[in-house]
Amino acid sequence: MKWEMLKELERFTPIAELRFVRPSAVGKRMYEAGDGFWITATEKKFGTEGSDRIEFGARGEYLASIFFFQYRRGLEAYFNLEPSMRRYEVLGERFEVCAGIAIGDTLEGIENVLRANHCVFEVSETGQLTDSSIQFRYTEIVWDRYRLLFFDRSKQAKLAGFEYTP
Secondary structure, three states: OHHHHHOOOOOOOEHHHOOOOEEOOOOOOEEEEEOOEEEEEEOOEEEEEOOEEEEEOOOOOEEEEEEEEOEHHHHHHHOOOOOOOOOOOEOOOOOEEEOOEEOOOEHHHHHHHHHHOOOOEEEEEEEEEEOOEEEEEEEEEEEOOEEEEEOOOOOOOEOOEEEEOO
């Protein structure tokens, strides 16, 4: 499965070494990896010291994050893209993201799995300013190297996508 290979990649792997990705029309430094996976790139390698971002190394394009969206509408919602005619296109299959958490699982179910495994996580909502008011965009669970994305506010919202930082 592609996910098994992708999650083994190291952060800041040069994009040129990833022969299976292709540039995306979605945005600059965004690449399609197929099967619902997208890779974002950064121009320089970086680390953090406190609240400062420290860049190092030569300029180029390096792996920053790996995203997965089961449906095109999730990709469009997360990256704030104009809805396309292919909005309901299925990008990838339902699969297990990690032990006990799979695409399509509910927010409440994932919270229960994380609590049962004594994991530290945070649940939050993200909004967008539209016509002088904040509009809901998505709910997220941030845990370990994952940002799990739900495009509904309810506890029964289904996991639609995620970001993984190697």
